[in-house]
Amino acid sequence: MTLPASLDLLGTPALLLDEGRMDRNIADMRRRLARFDITFRPHLKTCKSVEIARRMMDSPAGPATVSTLREAEIFAAAGVADILYAVGIVPAKLDQVAALRRTGCDLKIILDSIEQADAVAERGTALGMTFPVLIEIDSDGHRAGLLPADPRLVEVARRANTGGSELIGVMTHAGGSYDVPGVDAITAAAERERAAVVAAASAIRDAGLPCPVVSVGSTPTARFASDLTGVTEVRAGVFVFHDLVMAGLGVCAVDDIAISVLTRVIGHQREKGWTVVDAGWMAMSRDRGTARQPTDQGYGLVCDVAGQPIPDLVMIAANQEHGIIAARDGSGAKPVDLPVGTLLRILPNHACATAAQFGAYEIMGNEGAVTDRWLRFGGW
Amino acid sequence: MTLPASLDLLGTPALLLDEGRMDRNIADMRRRLARFDITFRPHLKTCKSVEIARRMMDSPAGPATVSTLREAEIFAAAGVADILYAVGIVPAKLDQVAALRRTGCDLKIILDSIEQADAVAERGTALGMTFPVLIEIDSDGHRAGLLPADPRLVEVARRANTGGSELIGVMTHAGGSYDVPGVDAITAAAERERAAVVAAASAIRDAGLPCPVVSVGSTPTARFASDLTGVTEVRAGVFVFHDLVMAGLGVCAVDDIAISVLTRVIGHQREKGWTVVDAGWMAMSRDRGTARQPTDQGYGLVCDVAGQPIPDLVMIAANQEHGIIAARDGSGAKPVDLPVGTLLRILPNHACATAAQFGAYEIMGNEGAVTDRWLRFGGW
Numbered sequence: 001m002t003l004p005a006s007l008d009l010l011g012t013p014a015l016l017l018d019e020g021r022m023d024r025n026i027a028d029m030r031r032r033l034a035r036f037d038i039t040f041r042p043h044l045k046t047c048k049s050v051e052i053a054r055r056m057m058d059s060p061a062g063p064a065t066v067s068t069l070r071e072a073e074i075f076a077a078a079g080v081a082d083i084l085y086a087v088g089i090v091p092a093k094l095d096q097v098a099a100l101r102r103t104g105c106d107l108k109i110i111l112d113s114i115e116q117a118d119a120v121a122e123r124g125t126a127l128g129m130t131f132p133v134l135i136e137i138d139s140d141g142h143r144a145g146l147l148p149a150d151p152r153l154v155e156v157a158r159r160a161n162t163g164g165s166e167l168i169g170v171m172t173h174a175g176g177s178y179d180v181p182g183v184d185a186i187t188a189a190a191e192r193e194r195a196a197v198v199a200a201a202s203a204i205r206d207a208g209l210p211c212p213v214v215s216v217g218s219t220p221t222a223r224f225a226s227d228l229t230g231v232t233e234v235r236a237g238v239f240v241f242h243d244l245v246m247a248g249l250g251v252c253a254v255d256d257i258a259i260s261v262l263t264r265v266i267g268h269q270r271e272k273g274w275t276v277v278d279a280g281w282m283a284m285s286r287d288r289g290t291a292r293q294p295t296d297q298g299y300g301l302v303c304d305v306a307g308q309p310i311p312d313l314v315m316i317a318a319n320q321e322h323g324i325i326a327a328r329d330g331s332g333a334k335p336v337d338l339p340v341g342t343l344l345r346i347l348p349n350h351a352c353a354t355a356a357q358f359g360a361y362e363i364m365g366n367e368g369a370v371t372d373r374w375l376r377f378g379g380w
Numbered sequence: 381m382t383l384p385a386s387l388d389l390l391g392t393p394a395l396l397l398d399e400g401r402m403d404r405n406i407a408d409m410r411r412r413l414a415r416f417d418i419t420f421r422p423h424l425k426t427c428k429s430v431e432i433a434r435r436m437m438d439s440p441a442g443p444a445t446v447s448t449l450r451e452a453e454i455f456a457a458a459g460v461a462d463i464l465y466a467v468g469i470v471p472a473k474l475d476q477v478a479a480l481r482r483t484g485c486d487l488k489i490i491l492d493s494i495e496q497a498d499a500v501a502e503r504g505t506a507l508g509m510t511f512p513v514l515i516e517i518d519s520d521g522h523r524a525g526l527l528p529a530d531p532r533l534v535e536v537a538r539r540a541n542t543g544g545s546e547l548i549g550v551m552t553h554a555g556g557s558y559d560v561p562g563v564d565a566i567t568a569a570a571e572r573e574r575a576a577v578v579a580a581a582s583a584i585r586d587a588g589l590p591c592p593v594v595s596v597g598s599t600p601t602a603r604f605a606s607d608l609t610g611v612t613e614v615r616a617g618v619f620v621f622h623d624l625v626m627a628g629l630g631v632c633a634v635d636d637i638a639i640s641v642l643t644r645v646i647g648h649q650r651e652k653g654w655t656v657v658d659a660g661w662m663a664m665s666r667d668r669g670t671a672r673q674p675t676d677q678g679y680g681l682v683c684d685v686a687g688q689p690i691p692d693l694v695m696i697a698a699n700q701e702h703g704i705i706a707a708r709d710g711s712g713a714k715p716v717d718l719p720v721g722t723l724l725r726i727l728p729n730h731a732c733a734t735a736a737q738f739g740a741y742e743i744m745g746n747e748g749a750v751t752d753r754w755l756r757f758g759g760w
Contacts, residue, residue: 008472011449013760045700067662067701069391087658087701088646090721092388112647115720136647143702144647144656175699266468267492267516267524276524278467282447283760286666286733319555320425320732321447321467322523340495341470352700353666357736359759379739380393380663 005369007262007305007343013279014262015358016345017374018307020366021258022240026055029222029239036228041065041084043217043237046352049361049376050078056240065217065235069096070380076105084108084215086171086235088136088144091119098127110171112136112146117159124164132168133160134213135204139196140176140189148199154207161209169213169232170204172197177220181249181293190221198230220251241351244301248293254301254309259355260345261300262362263323265338273335274316275325279346281318285353299323300346300354306368307345310336315346385749387642387685387723393659394642395738396725397754398687400746401638402620406435409602409619416608421445421464423597423617426732429741429756430458436620445597445615449476450760456485464488464595466551466615468516468524471499478507490551492516492526497539504544512548513540514593515584519576520556520569528579534587541589549593549612550584552577557600561629561673570601578610600631621731624681628673634681634689639735640725641680642742643703645718653715654696655705659726661698665733679703680726680734686748687725690716695726 007016033040042056045067053075054060062082066072072083081104085097089109100107109131111117117133124131135156138145146153161167174193177186193216204211216228217235219242228234241259242252263279281299290297299315302325312331317324323346327333338344348354355361356378363372387396413420422436425447433455434440442462446452452463461484465477469489480487489511491497497513504511515536518525526533541547554573557566573596584591596608597615599622608614621639622632643659661679670677679695682705692711697704703726707713718724728734735741736758743752 011476011760012470012472088656090392090644090646090658092392092644092721096391113720116647119720138649143699143704144649264470264472266470267496269518269524276468278470281667281733282736286668287661288666288668319523324523340493340499341472353661356662357758378737380391 007370010262010362010370012262012264013283014362015355015360016260016262016364017361018258018364021256022052023055025239025242025256025258029236032223033234038228038231039063039233041215041233041235043067043086043235044071044075046237046355047240047376048355048378049374050075051374052240053080065237068380069093070377072100072105072107074377076100076103076107080105082106084134084171084235086110086173088112089116089120091123094120094123094131097131098129101129106132108132108134108168110134110136111160112144112156114152114156114159117156117165121159121163121165127164130164130166133165134169134171134215135160135167135200137170137172137197137200139172139174139193142175143173145172148196148203153200153203154209157204157207157209167210169211169215170197170200171215174216174218174221177218178245178249183224183250186220186224186249186251187226190225191227193221194225194228194231201230219246220249223251238351241355243351244297244347244349245289245293248290248295254347257347259351260303260307260347261354263344263346265340265342265344267340270335273326275338277323277325277344278321279323280321282320283357284315284318284323284346284348285350285357287350287353289349297349298328300348303345303347305343305345387748387750390642390742390750392642392644393663394742395735395740396640396642396744397741398638398744401636402432403435405619405622405636405638409616412603413614418608418611419443419613421595421613421615423447423466423615424451424455426617426735427620427756428735428758429754430455431754432620433460445617448760449473450757452480452485452487454757456480456483456487460485462486464514464551466490466553468492469496469500471503474500474503474511477511478509481509486512488512488514488548490514490516491540492524492536494532494536494539497536497545501539501543501545507544510544510546513545514549514551514595515540515547515580517550517552517577517580519552519573520554522555523553525552528576528583533580533583534589537584537587537589547590549591549595550577550580551595554596554598554601557598558625558629563604563630566600566604566629566631567606570605571607573601574605574608574611581610599626600629603631618731621735623731624677624727624729625669625673628670628675634727637727639731640683640687640727641734643724643726645720645722645724647720650715653706655718657703657705657724658701659703660701662700663737664695664698664703664726664728665730665737667730667733669729677729678708680728683725683727685723685725689727
């Protein structure tokens with residue numbers, strides 16, 4: 001397709017991806033994880049793009065992590081042959097998993113209850129198939145999973161290793177690491193994540209059951225783990241783009257953030273110090289993840305068209321297709337005059353949420369020109 | 381296409397649309413507005429579906445309101461010939477507007493500044509085209525627009541009625557009505573909305589300029605306006621589905637809400653009273669519009685598969701593909717046992733935001749079976 005060479009030829013709002021920053025983020029994560037004897041299984045829920053997935057993975061065949069069966073289907077069709085579906089399985093989805101496995105994709109599932117384990121074992125038997133299963137472990141109380149000391153753990157493991165189900169390991173996600181700023185606190189969260197899943201694996205092995213895979217993952221803990229003894233694989237996804245929440249935690253710098261929303265100024269309320277732009281919550285998403293951080297970035301941090309942040313200018317409010325840009329509360333920053341038509345770039349709070357609002361990435365090369373357009377998918 | 385007759389054959393999460401409730405909501409809005417001598421110009425930003433638009437509009441040709449030029453293009457291609465693009469125009473979008481007008485669609489634009497008016501007049505002249513323009517009026521300080529008493533109003537009007545620009549009226553949106561609960565407060569907001577735009581029209585006419593169209597609109601004010609003297613048209617969109625924010629304002633009842641997200645239970649943290657489901661913020665959106673209302677509905681109110689709310693059960697937290705269901709804080713409601721695989725339906729805070737996360741509506745007929753699938757679009 002013919003692409004606009006210059007940002008001012010793009011319609012707005014548009015999702016920009018700085019290819020150089022993305023490549024740097026991927027290289028940085030790989031370099032950090034290379035210190036450990038682990039498999040890197042990148043999470044593709046953030047990018048939902050085959051082009052980007054191929055840059056994140058060891059090979060076009062994977063390994064990879066996904067959050068929906070639609071992701072599994074699309075990436076499997078693109079040649080990814082080793083996929084972990086990292087959301088607890090329900091029996092109603094097993095036939096879809098089976099269909100994908102029959103195409104040759106080694107799709108693994110997770111669960112954390114006896115009722116799920118029994119359903120998987122039974123359905124596998126009925127289909128003449130063996131589902132590879134990991135047990136989800138709760139390492140920080142934020143979501144799903146069994147505690148390592150839960151007496152049900154070994155029973156779930158036993159039932160997940162019978163009939164049409166094969167226990168291949170344990171996994172956890174330190175989602176709580178999104179709430180602990182600073183390298184030391186994140187390193188401590190990584191150690192809690194490691195300790196929980198390694199303890200669970202030990203309990204399972206002590207009962208005479210197999211547990212070859214010990215999987216951890218979140219962008220903060222993957223970046224700042226100091227010890228991964230006993231861990232066999234690491235998952236992470238948002239690092240590919242990073243975002244303001246990660247920057248607020250100290251996981252990246254603001255100038256590591258690889259995606260931004262291109263927008264145009266459509267008006268002003270100068271008495272209030274407001275500039276109105278054509279990107280609202282439909283473009284940015286409603287994610288307000290920095291609201292609980294020391295620096296609240298509103299609906300996003302405002303940059304000039306070259307990507308340079310304008311000091312203390314944020315999107316303070318958002319309607320569906322209107323964003324209101326103003327000085328951050330209490331910053332005392334002087335209003336900046338941005339005439340109608342001015343192009344701005346807004347850095348997002350949460351890369352997964354903002355990227356999901358768009359059907360494509362406009363790829364920016366090192367010269368700041370648009371060099372390509374990569375489709376992304378959504379839905380289930 | 382072959383459709384599942386029963387909800388338990390649908391993949392989850394899925395967006396359900398109760399056709400009977402939608403038709404009732406449309407009929408109710410039409411009945412209320414029939415008391416006034418106005419044109420109804422429904423806003424299609426909520427539905428983004430040709431099938432639904434046709435039920436909302438007077439005729440397949442319109443009139444209609446949109447929030448993006450992509451909406452304008454898709455609805456124009458489907459035969460809608462009278463469209464208001466209700467977001468302030470930027471010069472960079474004028475050629476796209478011109479291209480649509482050349483296809484025979486009477487696409488109108490809005491603006492609120494001299495610089496925009498001059499740009500429209502000049503570009504229209506250059507293209508040999510006359511753009512029909514409305515001036516946006518600020519009726520409650522919440523977003524864009526000129527105050528009716530702003531001395532710039534008449535100057536903008538004058539410049540918007542020269543060259544390739546024709547002034548056809550004024551418009552406002554009482555977005556502030558989303559923050560005032562109760563019929564009396566909303567009726568008062570509707571009167572402020574009416575008074576502002578009628579005053580602006582008078583100022584323009586007093587200057588000897590034309591102002592045939594006087595347009596107001598928001599679902600709350602459209603529903604509870606008691607007087608529309610001087611107003612010629614009303615816009616509203618979210619009423620087609622309604623949502624928990626509208627219910628919290630008293631604009632609708634909970635059982636008027638026509639869309640819900642179908643989800644399945646994937647696990648539990650029973651010690652905490654949590655049920656985990658496979659709809660997270662990717663399905664519900666991050667919209668927390670009820671957080672500022674007396675009853676905070678979290679990420680949504682939980683109903684059984686028949687659509688009956690389960691008392692005080694809400695989605696208290698959401699990850700990308702996980703929702704955590706629990707008793708509303710302080711309600712003291714007893715935990716409900718919902719086994720893995722249980723189908724639930726979650727009513728959304730904000731219909732526009734939740735519907736935007738999906739590519740299709742699963743249509744439920746009066747018997748509760750799925751009777752059809754209607755595509756919806758997104759993007760810009």
